[in-house]
Amino acid sequence: MEGAAPAVMLCCGCVMRFRSGVLISIVLLVVPAALFAAGLSFQAVKREVVEQRLASFSRDNTQREAILKKMFTDLGCADHLTEEQVEHLKQPDLICVLPGRTNQTIVVGAHFDHVLVGDGVVDNWSGASLLPSLYQGLRTEPRQHTFIFVAFTGEEKGELGSQAYVRHMSKDEVAHTEAMVNMDTLGLGPTEMWLSHADPYLAAALRAVAKSLSLPLGVVNVDKVGSSDSEEFARRKIPRITIHSVTQQTWPILHSSQDNMKAVHLDDFYDSYRLIEGYLVYLDGALNKAGGMSQ
Numbered sequence: 001m002e003g004a005a006p007a008v009m010l011c012c013g014c015v016m017r018f019r020s021g022v023l024i025s026i027v028l029l030v031v032p033a034a035l036f037a038a039g040l041s042f043q044a045v046k047r048e049v050v051e052q053r054l055a056s057f058s059r060d061n062t063q064r065e066a067i068l069k070k071m072f073t074d075l076g077c078a079d080h081l082t083e084e085q086v087e088h089l090k091q092p093d094l095i096c097v098l099p100g101r102t103n104q105t106i107v108v109g110a111h112f113d114h115v116l117v118g119d120g121v122v123d124n125w126s127g128a129s130l131l132p133s134l135y136q137g138l139r140t141e142p143r144q145h146t147f148i149f150v151a152f153t154g155e156e157k158g159e160l161g162s163q164a165y166v167r168h169m170s171k172d173e174v175a176h177t178e179a180m181v182n183m184d185t186l187g188l189g190p191t192e193m194w195l196s197h198a199d200p201y202l203a204a205a206l207r208a209v210a211k212s213l214s215l216p217l218g219v220v221n222v223d224k225v226g227s228s229d230s231e232e233f234a235r236r237k238i239p240r241i242t243i244h245s246v247t248q249q250t251w252p253i254l255h256s257s258q259d260n261m262k263a264v265h266l267d268d269f270y271d272s273y274r275l276i277e278g279y280l281v282y283l284d285g286a287l288n289k290a291g292g293m294s295q
C-alpha cells in the first residue's frame with residue numbers, strides 16, 4: 001500500500017468506565033498493557049509522507065482549506081467530503097467522514113486557519129495536516145466507529161468554526177458522539193495533553209496507549225493562556241481531549257514570526273502522529289466495550 005509503514009500491533013481494550021479517576025487509571029494501566037499483546041493493527045503512514053504534508057502549508061487560509069480538500073479527495077474521501085459555510089467567514093469547515101460499522105462517532109478535529117503573523121505551521125498546520133494522514137491510517141480496515149475528521153475554520157477568531165459545527169449537531173448526533181479528539185499546535189516538542197480540560201477516561205486511555213507504544217506524553221494545562229476547539233464540544237457535554245506540544249518555553253513562538261517550519265522538531269512531530277493514530281485505533285475498540293459516557 002502507498003505510504004504504508006510496517007504494521008504496529010495494538011490492543012483492543014475491555015475497559016470498565018467508572019466515575020472515580022483512580023479506578024480508571026489503575027484499570028487502564030493493567031488491562032490495556034495485558035491486552036496489547038492481543039493485537040489490533042493499524043498502518044502508520046510513512047514519515048516522509050506525513051512530513052511532506054506538513055511542508056505543503058500555505059500562508060493563505062483559503063489555500064490551506066483547498067490543500068486539505070485535495071489531500072482528502074486524493075485519499076478517496078470525495079464521496080464523504082463536505083464543506084460547511086460559517087457565518088462571517090470566507091473559509092468553510094471541511095468535513096471528511098469515514099463510515100464505520102456503527103453510527104457511534106469519534107470526531108477528530110484541528111483548525112487550519114492561522115493569524116497573520118508567521119507561517120502558522122505550528123499553529124495549526126501541524127494539526128490540520130495530520131487529519132488526512134490519520135484518515136489514511138484508519139481506513140485500512142473496517143472500524144466500529146464512524147470517524148468524522150473536521151478541519152475547523154475561524155479558531156483564531158474565537159472558535160467560530162467549531163462553534164458553528166457543534167451548534168448544527170442534532171441531539172441524536174451529540175448522543176452518538178463518544179469522543180472529540182482535538183489537535184492544536186504539535187511538533188514544538190514531545191506530545192502533551194491538556195489534562196485539566198480532558199475527559200478523565202480519554203486522558204487515561206491516551207496515557208495507556210503512549211505507555212504501550214513507548215512514546216513520550218506529558219501534561220501541560222493551558223487554561224490560563226489559551227483555548228481550543230475542543231471546548232465548544234464540552235459545552236454539549238461531549239467527552240473531549242486536546243493534544244498539543246506547547247510548554248512555557250515554547251509558548252512565545254505561537255502567533256509570532258517564529259511560527260514556521262524551523263520551529264518543528266520532526267522526530268517529535270512523527271511521534272505525535274503515531275501516538276494519535278494508535279490512540280484512535282485503541283478508542284475504536286475500547287469505547288465500544290465501555291458503553292455510555294463517562295460524565
Ligand SMILES: [Zn+2]
Nearest residue numbers: 123124184185
Ligand atoms: Zn491553534
